[in-house]
Amino acid sequence: MGFERLAKIATPGAGAARIGLGLAAVGRPAYINLGRDRDLPAERPVEVMRRRSHELLDAAYAAGVRYLDAARSYGRAEEFLADWLRDRPDAARHVVVGSKWGYTYVADWRTDAETHEVKDHGVATFERQRALTDALLGDRLDLYQIHSVTPDSPALTDRELRTRLAELAAEGVTVGISTSGPRQAEAIRAALAVEADGCPLFRTVQSTYNLLEPSAGAALAEAHAAGRAVIVKEAVANGRLTEAAERPPAALRQVAEETGATLDAVALAAVLHRPWVDVVLSGAATTAQLRSNLAAADLRLDERQLTELERLAETPESYWHHRSELPWS
Numbered sequence: 001m002g003f004e005r006l007a008k009i010a011t012p013g014a015g016a017a018r019i020g021l022g023l024a025a026v027g028r029p030a031y032i033n034l035g036r037d038r039d040l041p042a043e044r045p046v047e048v049m050r051r052r053s054h055e056l057l058d059a060a061y062a063a064g065v066r067y068l069d070a071a072r073s074y075g076r077a078e079e080f081l082a083d084w085l086r087d088r089p090d091a092a093r094h095v096v097v098g099s100k101w102g103y104t105y106v107a108d109w110r111t112d113a114e115t116h117e118v119k120d121h122g123v124a125t126f127e128r129q130r131a132l133t134d135a136l137l138g139d140r141l142d143l144y145q146i147h148s149v150t151p152d153s154p155a156l157t158d159r160e161l162r163t164r165l166a167e168l169a170a171e172g173v174t175v176g177i178s179t180s181g182p183r184q185a186e187a188i189r190a191a192l193a194v195e196a197d198g199c200p201l202f203r204t205v206q207s208t209y210n211l212l213e214p215s216a217g218a219a220l221a222e223a224h225a226a227g228r229a230v231i232v233k234e235a236v237a238n239g240r241l242t243e244a245a246e247r248p249p250a251a252l253r254q255v256a257e258e259t260g261a262t263l264d265a266v267a268l269a270a271v272l273h274r275p276w277v278d279v280v281l282s283g284a285a286t287t288a289q290l291r292s293n294l295a296a297a298d299l300r301l302d303e304r305q306l307t308e309l310e311r312l313a314e315t316p317e318s319y320w321h322h323r324s325e326l327p328w329s
Helices: 002-009 046-063 077-087 123-140 159-170 184-192 217-225 250-259 263-272 287-298 303-310 316-324
Strands: 019-022 067-069 096-101 103-105 117-119 143-149 174-179 204-208 229-233 279-282
Touching: 019 046, 019 287, 046 077, 046 287, 067 229, 067 279, 077 096, 077 123, 096 123, 096 204, 123 159, 143 204, 159 174, 174 184, 174 229, 184 204, 184 217, 204 217, 217 229, 250 263, 250 303, 263 279, 263 287, 263 303, 279 287
Parallel strands: 019 067, 019 279, 067 096, 096 143, 143 174, 174 204, 204 229, 229 279
Antiparallel strands: 103 117
């Protein structure tokens, strides 16, 4: 059910429906996005972040956004989303809800925690986190993704886990993966080959893809051609392709000046120009950021501009090393 609904809302020409809202930046007090000291108050108790999440969800829905993305490791994101869905039943009927399992949030609502999340793709973690997600989202969950699959993840080979995931799919929940790291393309292609009872197990792929890190592009195009829904995350590179960056790329600023658009809108529009992209996530922490992100849906870039922006690509190893050095704040 979730796969079909996602495909329906993300058809080309669907405008803001091709942009989803990810809750990583507002489901917990700390994250690695640049500029959080300006985006959020210094004090971030649970209720402050709950209100911010609901403000963003309200604004996104009103603008036409229909895919909402959370994760077990996003602090209380599932809880905030569940509250919003309960209080807005009319909206709840029209959105597609996705979450992820595989990372456990361990920062205890602290911004200065030494460790914020712990990764484990074992069956026990799936069972524990699935129960927690079910308690919050219940039958509102459309898509459940394995968080940050890499080529060596046991999620790609564990037969018992594959059986549990197939059982979940039989209940009507779409099963997918997200990917991270310099070997995303390899992980995507491995996931495409995974079957359960002769049918593809993973029906959606969510990957990091942006002007600085486009290395998964060919594999994502293959996934789309094979009938999978493609969701792009981190399209503004955790703020490196926005005004929050100390020195945004000159080519990005040039195209922004030519089009009269913001840097983030240009970065998102460049991703939306890829015909194999179904949904691009906004990771906005403020409603102003969300409005700026959503402007990408109507922004058209010409071939020269797209070619200039493509030259911003870094090697995957360089990009992911830089990302690993970003501080939680």
